[in-house]
Amino acid sequence: FQPKVLAGKRVLITAGPTFEAMDPIRGITNHSSGKxxxxxxxxxxxxxxxxxxxxxxxxxxxxxxxxxVDVQSARQMLDATLAETPRADVFxxxxxxxxxxxxxxxxxxxxxxxxxxxxxxxxxxxxxILLTVAQGERARKGALFCVGFAAESHDLVAxxxxxxxxxxxxxxxxNIGPLTFGLDDNQLLLVDEHGVRELPRASKLVxxxxxxxxxxxRMFADSRT
Ligand code: C5P
Numbered sequence: 100f101q102p103k104v105l106a107g108k109r110v111l112i113t114a115g116p117t118f119e120a121m122d123p124i125r126g127i128t129n130h131s132s133g134k135x136x137x138x139x140x141x142x143x144x145x146x147x148x149x150x151x152x153x154x155x156x157x158x159x160x161x162x163x164x165x166x167x168v169d170v171q172s173a174r175q176m177l178d179a180t181l182a183e184t185p186r187a188d189v190f191x192x193x194x195x196x197x198x199x200x201x202x203x204x205x206x207x208x209x210x211x212x213x214x215x216x217x218x219x220x221x222x223x224x225x226x227x228i229l230l231t232v233a234q235g236e237r238a239r240k241g242a243l244f245c246v247g248f249a250a251e252s253h254d255l256v257a258x259x260x261x262x263x264x265x266x267x268x269x270x271x272x273x274n275i276g277p278l279t280f281g282l283d284d285n286q287l288l289l290v291d292e293h294g295v296r297e298l299p300r301a302s303k304l305v306x307x308x309x310x311x312x313x314x315x316x317r318m319f320a321d322s323r324t
Contacts, residue, residue, distance in 0.1 A: 101142070101145040101146055101308060102146070103146055103147030104146045104147070104311065104312060104315035104316075105143055105146040105147050105148035105189070105311065105314075105315055106146070106147030106148070107147070107148075107149075108147075108148045108149070108188040108189060108318075109148065109149045109150075109151070109186050109187045109188050109189070110140075110143040110148040110149070110150045110151070110187065110188065110189040110190075110191065111150075111151050111153070111180065111183045111184060111187040111189065111190045111191070112136050112139055112140050112143070112150065112151070112152050112153070112190075112191045112192075112193060113136065113152075113153045113154075113155075113176055113180060113191075113192050113193060113194035113196075113228060114131075114133040114135070114136025114137055114139075114140070114152055114153070114154050114155070114157065114193050114194055115131050115132070115133030115136065115154045115155035115156060115157035115159075115194055115195070116128045116129040116130065116131040116133075116155045116156065116157075116194070116195045116196075116197070117129070117155045117170070117171065117172055117173045117175075117176055117194065117195075117196050117197045117225075118155065118156050118171045118172065118197075119172055119173065119197045119199070119200035119201060119225070120171070120172070120201070120204050121201045121204060121205065121209070121220065122204065122205040122206075122207065122208050122209045123205075123206070123207070123208055124208050125208075125209070126201070127197060127199075127200075127201070128156070128197060129195040129196070129197055130195065130280040130281075131155070131157075131194070131195035131280065132157060132158075132159070132280060132281040133154060133155070133157035133159050133193075134159065134281070134282075134283065134303050135193050135248070135274075135285060135303050135306075135307070136152065136154070136191070136193035136194065137152065137154075137157075137159050137161075137162060138302075138303040138304045138306070138307035139191055139193060139307040139310060139311065140152045140162050140165045141162035141163075141165070141304065141307065142304065142307035142308045142310070142311040143189075143191075143307075143311050144162060144163070144164045144165050145308070145311075146308075146311045146312075146315065148189070149166075150162075150164070150165045150166065151165070151166045151167075151168065151183050151187075152165050152166070152167045152168070153167075153168045153170060153176055153179045153180055153183070153194075154167055154168070154169055154170070155170060155171065155176060155194055155195075155196075156169075156171060168183075172200065172225075173196045173197055173200065173225035173226060173228065174200075174225070174226065176194060176196065176228055177226045177228045177231065180228055180232060181231075181232070184232055184235075184236075184243060187243055188242070188243065188244065188318070189243070189244045189245075189246070189314055189318070190229075190232055190243055190244070190245045190246065191246045191314075192228060192229040192232075192245070192246065192247050192248060193248050194228070195250070196225060196227075196228055197225055198224065198225060199222035199223060199224055199225060200222065200223060200225050201220050201221070201222060201223075202221040202222060202223040203221065227266075229245065229247050229266055229268070230265075230266050230267075232245060233245045233266050233267050233268050234267065237267060244269065244270075244314060244317065244318050245266075245268040245269070245270075246268065246269075246270045246271070246272065246310075246314060247262060247263070247266050247268050247270075247271045247272070248271070248272050248273075248274065249262050249271060249272070249273045249274065250273075250274045251273070251274075255273045255274075255275060255288065256273070256288070256290075256295055258273075259271050259273040259288060259290045259295075260290055260295070263290050263291075269291060269292065269317060270289065270290070270291050270313070270314065270317065271289075271290040271291075272287050272288065272289060272290070272310065273287065273288035273289075273290060274286070274287065274288075275287065275288050275297065283302055283303060284300060284301060284302045284303060285300070285301070285302075285303050285306055286298065286299070286300040286301075287306050287310070289310075289313060291317070
């Protein structure tokens with residue numbers, strides 16, 4: 100039994116990787132199964148929230164009662180997110196957004212020319228969805244509660260604290276290594292203004308329920324001050 104700690108709240112979640120096309124056949128992407136974000140969507144729904152999931156290309160079923168918008172690229176994910184943020188109370192950015200996309204895309208498949216030469220791909224930076232949302236929210240003095248994630252290969256605590264500060268968000272969740280792509284369980288670190296707290300290793304769904312409870316506690320604590 101899950102208490103309805105988010106009853107009446109609207110929760111927006113990004114999940115999965117983005118795919119950045121080079122041509123109609125190829126592109127670059129990030130490792131991400133989307134499982135953590137989908138688990139948070141399910142847990143938020145169980146907690147009574149109205150949930151929208153903006154999903155990159157993943158092979159996962161939509162949790163019951165959750166609205167889903169499928170996207171491919173970071174720019175599509177940004178547009179779909181910005182279309183929903185005005186109505187949202189909570190934004191959880193779990194997506195593994197590609198930091199860069201090919202600067203030029205070809206409408207036709209790029210062909211080998213037989214010379215053995217390989218094409219050179221130039222990249223351009225993608226928008227930072229979480230940063231865009233958090234900055235916009237601060238500018239309009241809004242109450243959207245933003246949560247970010249961090250997956251790092253080293254120095255997780257330092258990177259997670261720096262990321263929380265750089266994005267200007269109240270809560271940053273670190274994935275404690277080894278990286279858990281595709282697995283059903285995970286270990287998380289919560290970084291907030293009070294410091295760092297480790298959650299015990301558990302399934303992504305159990306962690307998602309804990310995270311939803313932590314978000315609700317912080318939102319209601321914030322609104323009392
Ligand atoms: O800066 P970094 O990518 O490490 O931060 C990770 C956090 O920022 C995650 O919550 C991720 O979903 C979000 N992010 C984003 N758009 C990007 C890059 C990261 O929303 N382009």
